[in-house]
Amino acid sequence: MVAAIDEQRAAFRAGDGDVSGEAVVDAAAQRLTRAAALGLTGVLNGTGVLLHTNLGRAPLAAEALDAIRDASAGYSNLEFDLESGERGSRYDRLGSLLRAATGAASSLVVNNCAAAMLLILDTFARGREAIVARNALIEIGGGFRLPDVLARSGATLVEVGATNKVYAADFARALSPNTGLILRAHPSNYRISGFVADVAPAELTALGRSVGVPVVEDLGTGALFDLRAYGLPYERTVRDAVGDGMDLVAFSGDKLLGGPQAGIIAGAPAAIARLRANPLLRALRVDKATLAALAATLRLHADAATRERIPLYRMLATPLETLRERGRALQRQFPALEVIDTEAFAGGGTLPLAPIASAGVAFVPAGGATAALARLRAATPPLVARIDEARVVIDLRTIEPADDARVAGALAALFAAN
Ligand SMILES: *Cc1c(COP(=O)(O)O)cnc(C)c1O
Numbered sequence: 001m002v003a004a005i006d007e008q009r010a011a012f013r014a015g016d017g018d019v020s021g022e023a024v025v026d027a028a029a030q031r032l033t034r035a036a037a038l039g040l041t042g043v044l045n046g047t048g049v050l051l052h053t054n055l056g057r058a059p060l061a062a063e064a065l066d067a068i069r070d071a072s073a074g075y076s077n078l079e080f081d082l083e084s085g086e087r088g089s090r091y092d093r094l095g096s097l098l099r100a101a102t103g104a105a106s107s108l109v110v111n112n113c114a115a116a117m118l119l120i121l122d123t124f125a126r127g128r129e130a131i132v133a134r135n136a137l138i139e140i141g142g143g144f145r146l147p148d149v150l151a152r153s154g155a156t157l158v159e160v161g162a163t164n165k166v167y168a169a170d171f172a173r174a175l176s177p178n179t180g181l182i183l184r185a186h187p188s189n190y191r192i193s194g195f196v197a198d199v200a201p202a203e204l205t206a207l208g209r210s211v212g213v214p215v216v217e218d219l220g221t222g223a224l225f226d227l228r229a230y231g232l233p234y235e236r237t238v239r240d241a242v243g244d245g246m247d248l249v250a251f252s253g254d255k256l257l258g259g260p261q262a263g264i265i266a267g268a269p270a271a272i273a274r275l276r277a278n279p280l281l282r283a284l285r286v287d288k289a290t291l292a293a294l295a296a297t298l299r300l301h302a303d304a305a306t307r308e309r310i311p312l313y314r315m316l317a318t319p320l321e322t323l324r325e326r327g328r329a330l331q332r333q334f335p336a337l338e339v340i341d342t343e344a345f346a347g348g349g350t351l352p353l354a355p356i357a358s359a360g361v362a363f364v365p366a367g368g369a370t371a372a373l374a375r376l377r378a379a380t381p382p383l384v385a386r387i388d389e390a391r392v393v394i395d396l397r398t399i400e401p402a403d404d405a406r407v408a409g410a411l412a413a414l415f416a417a418n
Helices: 002-013 021-038 062-072 095-102 113-125 146-152 168-174 201-211 238-243 269-276 279-284 288-301 311-317 320-333 369-377 401-417
Strands: 049-051 106-110 129-133 156-160 179-185 215-220 248-252 263-267 338-347 350-363 386-388 391-395
Touching: 049 311, 062 288, 095 106, 095 238, 095 263, 095 288, 106 113, 106 269, 106 279, 106 288, 113 129, 113 146, 113 179, 113 215, 113 248, 113 263, 113 269, 113 279, 129 146, 129 168, 146 156, 156 168, 168 201, 179 201, 201 215, 215 238, 238 248, 238 263, 248 269, 263 269, 320 338, 320 350, 320 401, 338 391, 369 386, 369 391, 369 401
Parallel strands: 049 338, 129 156, 129 179, 179 215, 215 248
Antiparallel strands: 106 263, 248 263, 338 350, 350 391, 386 391
């Protein structure tokens, strides 16, 4: 309704004739019908945020889509062992691929990383104590708050250290016969700096091993390789965590892996076996389409040459000049556009402080930036842009080159209306 009123107001300012209460109601009704008809639909992401949680995080590679089709259009060997002809487990399908990708001997895939953490805490810490540093009691987007998940799983949280400093001795002092696990969490989208101290991960795992307590890392982002290859800052990888001796490492499939929504747990066979025996796993289980897409994405990761078929890495690797050139091509169609340099972001709670040099187009719309943004969202497909002061900005790093024509379509509709 508000959007419809805005639209009518903009139309009135632009000198459009028919502005009445009825027209507003009609426009609002039209909007509702359109929204209902769309359901879940593809959108053009002009925000420059590569892993935009509200826009579905990682776009999938063509190979992943083919794999979904292959595994889902007909029957599959989801829980069937083709060698023996007997019942098999869906959790065995990705074993060797994940071993190669993570360096861990065993693994398990569940619905998402939050589910992975819930399963781990329920298995190892229910009715027991979980030791966590104060600086790791994170909340990430979408209501995932580590202390709450801990409470939900029936674990007693034992906080150690100060907000800014924690030492191995703090963990050692907190150990008790009732300790279920020691937990380390990736700070994701926040940083503390200045007068700080943290425990080296390997020091933590040595402590855990010395007393027979599993040490778990909630890594979240899940980089599979050193992102400095893409000019990004160093980000702790899954291999780093496994190499530091973590018993279990949990990360998302749709963040830096660039695959489908999934929670991947890599770790020691004994710890994974305990997770697999937990009846809760049945409620968190991953479906065949996800497994198929994840396997295809992992195969692309195996080689730096094929990695850029994953849209996330293709977008990261696009040279700045290519983006500017695409901007100039749009400008030739719409002289009101200005080609500008922008800052893109990885998003998804990863690398929050690392802007990625990017480029796009910008313009100052006649009826105000908010109304223009709404009009772009009403295009087919909807285009989600962002506002920078009075300007509308469309970042081209997060738009596939093949979609530039659709961006032009949305702009044409907007400029025609104004
Ligand atoms: C993103 C994230 C999660 C949650 O992952 P989902 O796959 O969205 O459930 C958990 N922990 C950390 C550290 C994260 O960054």
